[in-house]
Amino acid sequence: MRIAVVEGDGIGKEVIPVARKALELLRPDLEFFPVEAGYGRWQRTGTAIGDEEISALRSADFILFGAVTTPPDPDYRSVIVRIRKELDLYANIRPVKGEGFDMVIVRENTEGLYSGIETVEEDRACTLRCITRKGSERIARYACRLAGSRRDLTIGHKANVLKSDVFFRNICIEQAELTGVPWKEGYIDALCLDVLQRPQRYDVIVTTNLFGDILSDVAAYLAGGLGLLPSANIGDRHALFEPVHGSAPDIAGNNVANPIAALQSAAMLLRQAGDDRGAGIIEGAVSRVLDRGIRTMDMGGTAGTKEFGDEVVREIATLQK
Numbered sequence: 078m079r080i081a082v083v084e085g086d087g088i089g090k091e092v093i094p095v096a097r098k099a100l101e102l103l104r105p106d107l108e109f110f111p112v113e114a115g116y117g118r119w120q121r122t123g124t125a126i127g128d129e130e131i132s133a134l135r136s137a138d139f140i141l142f143g144a145v146t147t148p149p150d151p152d153y154r155s156v157i158v159r160i161r162k163e164l165d166l167y168a169n170i171r172p173v174k175g176e177g178f179d180m181v182i183v184r185e186n187t188e189g190l191y192s193g194i195e196t197v198e199e200d201r202a203c204t205l206r207c208i209t210r211k212g213s214e215r216i217a218r219y220a221c222r223l224a225g226s227r228r229d230l231t232i233g234h235k236a237n238v239l240k241s242d243v244f245f246r247n248i249c250i251e252q253a254e255l256t257g258v259p260w261k262e263g264y265i266d267a268l269c270l271d272v273l274q275r276p277q278r279y280d281v282i283v284t285t286n287l288f289g290d291i292l293s294d295v296a297a298y299l300a301g302g303l304g305l306l307p308s309a310n311i312g313d314r315h316a317l318f319e320p321v322h323g324s325a326p327d328i329a330g331n332n333v334a335n336p337i338a339a340l341q342s343a344a345m346l347l348r349q350a351g352d353d354r355g356a357g358i359i360e361g362a363v364s365r366v367l368d369r370g371i372r373t374m375d376m377g378g379t380a381g382t383k384e385f386g387d388e389v390v391r392e393i394a395t396l397q398k
C-alpha cells in the first residue's frame with residue numbers, strides 16, 4: 078500500500094513525522110512518499126500545489142496530511158480545499174469522544190460556502206453558497222449508513238433563514254426515512270451550544286461545509302482541545318487523513334504541539350484500510366501514555382512533541398508483541 082505524506086506547514090512538519098513513525102513500526106509493508114504542498118512551497122516557488130502533486134496524491138492508496146497555512150490573501154487558493162475538490166473527498170468525518178459521549182460529525186466537504194464561487198469588487202464581496210442535490214444526497218447517504226451502524230442522526234442546519242438549508246435538510250430527511258435511521262434536527266447555532274451542554278444526546282451529526290467546520294472546532298472543546306481531534310476526508314476513490322487543527326504558527330517550531338490528533342488520524346487511516354488491529358494498537362498506545370500522566374503543554378504537561386511521540390512508539394512496540 079502506498080501512502081502519500083503531505084507534512085505541509087507549521088506544526089504539520091512536527092506531528093506528521095510522529096504519526097508516520099507509528100505507522101512504519103506497525104506496518105513495515107507500507108510504502109511512504111512525500112508530496113510537498115503549502116504556503117512554504119508557495120513562498121519558495123510561487124505555487125502552493127501543482128498539477129504534478131495532485132497527480133501524485135491521486136496515485137496513492139491513502140494520504141496522510143498535516144496542515145497548511147492559508148494566508149488571508151484573496152489571490153491565494155487554499156491547498157486543502159483544492160485537494161478535497163480535485164479528489165472529490167466529499168465526506169469529512171470528525172469523531173469526538175470523551176467521558177460519557179461519543180459523536181461523529183459528518184461534514185459535507187466539497188460545496189456550500191467553500192464552493193470557491195466568489196467575486197471581490199471595490200465595494201462588495203460575494204461568496205456563493207451552492208448546495209446541490211448530488212452533494213447533499215451522497216453526504217446524507219454516508220451519514221445514514223454510519224448512523225445505521227450506531228444510534229441516530231442529527232441534521233444541523235439553518236433552515237429557518239437559508240433556503241439552501243431547507244433544500245439540504247429535506248434531502249437528509251428523505252435519506253433518513255428511506256434507510257429507517259432515527260433522526261432529529263437542530264439549528265446550527267443552538268446546536269453548537271447544546272453539543273457543549275449535553276454531548277451525550279448526540280451520535281452522528283450531518284451538516285454542511287462551513288457549519289461542520291465550526292461545529293467540529295466547538296466540539297473540540299469537549300475532547301480537550303484541537304490537538305486531540307483526528308479527521309478523515311473520504312471520497313469514492315480516495316481518502317485523506319488529517320488532524321482537525323491547522324498549522325498553528327503561534328507554536329510551530331517549538332516542539333510543543335500535541336501529536337495525538339495526527340496519531341489518531343493514522344489510526345483512522347489503518348481502520349479505513351481494514352486494519353482494525355493496527356488502529357486499535359495506536360489508540361491503545363496513546364491511552365497508555367496518557368494513563369502514565371505524560372502530556373504535552375496544551376494538556377497541562379511538559380512533554381515535547383518528539384518525547385510524547387517516542388513514548389507512544391515504545392507502547393506500540395510493547396502492544397505489538
Ligand code: NAD
Pocket residue numbers: 088092143144145146147148157303304305319321322323324325326327328333334335336338375
Ligand atoms: P490552528 O488549529 O492552527 O490553531 C488554533 C489554536 O490551537 C492555536 O492556539 C494553536 O496553537 C492551538 N493548536 C492547534 N493544534 C494544536 C496542537 N496539535 N497542539 C497544541 N496546540 C494546538 O488554527 P488557526 O490558528 O485558526 O489557523 C492557523 C493556520 O492554519 C491558518 O493559516 C489556517 O488557515 C490554517 N488551517 C489549516 C487547516 C488544514 O490544513 N486543514 C485547518 C485549520 C486551519
